[in-house]
Amino acid sequence: MRTSMKRQENKSRYALLGMLTIAPMSGYDLKKFTEKSMNYFWNENYAWIYPTLKQLEQEELVISSQEKQEGRPDRHLYTLTEQGRAELRRWLGEPTAFHETPRNEHLLKLFFADQVPLSITIEQMRFWREALQNMLASLEDLDRQASAVAWEQEVPQGRPYRLIALSYGLHMVRAQLMWCEETIAKLEGLPQKRGKQR
Amino acid sequence: MRTSMKRQENKSRYALLGMLTIAPMSGYDLKKFTEKSMNYFWNENYAWIYPTLKQLEQEELVISSQEKQEGRPDRHLYTLTEQGRAELRRWLGEPTAFHETPRNEHLLKLFFADQVPLSITIEQMRFWREALQNMLASLEDLDRQASAVAWEQEVPQGRPYRLIALSYGLHMVRAQLMWCEETIAKLEGLPQKRGKQR
DNA sequence: ATTGGCATGTAAGAAGTTACATGATTAC
DNA sequence: GTAATCATGTAACTTCTTACATGCCAAT
Numbered sequence: 150m151r152t153s154m155k156r157q158e159n160k161s162r163y164a165l166l167g168m169l170t171i172a173p174m175s176g177y178d179l180k181k182f183t184e185k186s187m188n189y190f191w192n193e194n195y196a197w198i199y200p201t202l203k204q205l206e207q208e209e210l211v212i213s214s215q216e217k218q219e220g221r222p223d224r225h226l227y228t229l230t231e232q233g234r235a236e237l238r239r240w241l242g243e244p245t246a247f248h249e250t251p252r253n254e255h256l257l258k259l260f261f262a263d264q265v266p267l268s269i270t271i272e273q274m275r276f277w278r279e280a281l282q283n284m285l286a287s288l289e290d291l292d293r294q295a296s297a298v299a300w301e302q303e304v305p306q307g308r309p310y311r312l313i314a315l316s317y318g319l320h321m322v323r324a325q326l327m328w329c330e331e332t333i334a335k336l337e338g339l340p341q342k343r344g345k346q347r
Numbered sequence: 348m349r350t351s352m353k354r355q356e357n358k359s360r361y362a363l364l365g366m367l368t369i370a371p372m373s374g375y376d377l378k379k380f381t382e383k384s385m386n387y388f389w390n391e392n393y394a395w396i397y398p399t400l401k402q403l404e405q406e407e408l409v410i411s412s413q414e415k416q417e418g419r420p421d422r423h424l425y426t427l428t429e430q431g432r433a434e435l436r437r438w439l440g441e442p443t444a445f446h447e448t449p450r451n452e453h454l455l456k457l458f459f460a461d462q463v464p465l466s467i468t469i470e471q472m473r474f475w476r477e478a479l480q481n482m483l484a485s486l487e488d489l490d491r492q493a494s495a496v497a498w499e500q501e502v503p504q505g506r507p508y509r510l511i512a513l514s515y516g517l518h519m520v521r522a523q524l525m526w527c528e529e530t531i532a533k534l535e536g537l538p539q540k541r542g543k544q545r
Numbered sequence: 546a547t548t549g550g551c552a553t554g555t556a557a558g559a560a561g562t563t564a565c566a567t568g569a570t571t572a573c
Numbered sequence: 574g575t576a577a578t579c580a581t582g583t584a585a586c587t588t589c590t591t592a593c594a595t596g597c598c599a600a601t
Contacts, residue, residue: 161561163455170459175580176580176582177581190454191448191450192561195581195582196561196582196583199581237459237462238463241459241462244471245453245474246452247479247482249482250386252358252390253389254358257361257362257385257388258438258443259511260385260388260512262508263368264432264435265439269440270508277443310460310468313457313533317523317530321526324519324521325519359588373553374553375552375553394556394590395588398554422551423552
């Protein structure tokens, strides 16, 4: 019999602890930070952040302090404790499960595209390309800012982990774009006129 | 309690309808098919498949027939109806939301790797590389099988969508591997000895 | 004898999203 | 005047995973 009541991983915990190594932040700050600097590989939303912060506080992995503000809700600033840092380090050393299947809806549609006229598939591919181009532009933006100053100072041991992470994002988006271009060219080369598919 | 079964997007519906364009299949078959041919961009599990098939049947997008078998449960074979095919086509033509953030736990760890000795990060990267190499091997396997015969016959209009999808998988895994090699080399070039991080 | 494949399904829970609720301030 | 930003939070919901439950057959 299995009574173990498995305490599930909940990766958001570690994302929050990690961000708090950079500076004490509020729930709002944490959300903004993920949006600005981690959006190409991570996201968080308020409905998780606030309860998770409370839980982390109960476990004494963070402590909170309040900043009074006029005309708006108080800011709850969360600071990492030594226990919190230890917990983060423990997790960083753990083996990481390889996730092979982030579901890709674009690809799912392509896979069954024989059910639909070629023109529709080409249109779908063009939309995808456009989204990727936007993504690339925003990553290149981030890269310019990042290379400039901010992160060198944050990671003073000469280990540019954040830049390396960013280069992952750039590699991936560029690879996707190249495949996209290649594929659109291929599809445009196919004979257009077809009767109804069966 | 679930009475209304609200008509939400539920991508699995379309994945199942799509697979049933290839041949009538049972829940078991559908799972096997995703594992064998779609694992690099999609997954399904029984706990979704069986209830979803029932729902699709109620909506008359599929019909089921039973095959009696000795000594094992009957096979429920599901066949796509014309309405099912129409519903699939409708979805295939719909604009596809671009999902920018498949969470990547490997990258999350790398992002906060300054909290931990360099050797740990290198070890993490090597494990990741190994997983990617396995993935690549299995995709190349699939590619060999696929290029051989099967899918050309399934898609007789001369539109090799499944091969193109597969080439997406290959592009991505190769790009990840290249980045991985690059990064491991970079990290191995950094000075090893360090006091405790702060 | 034991693993793996065939074949169906359910219950419970974890993870993640969307909509709601509030309300002042600042920038266009 | 209207939109965006600051700032917190909850409720309801969907989506997805894990564990459970059953049991035969074929191969090692």
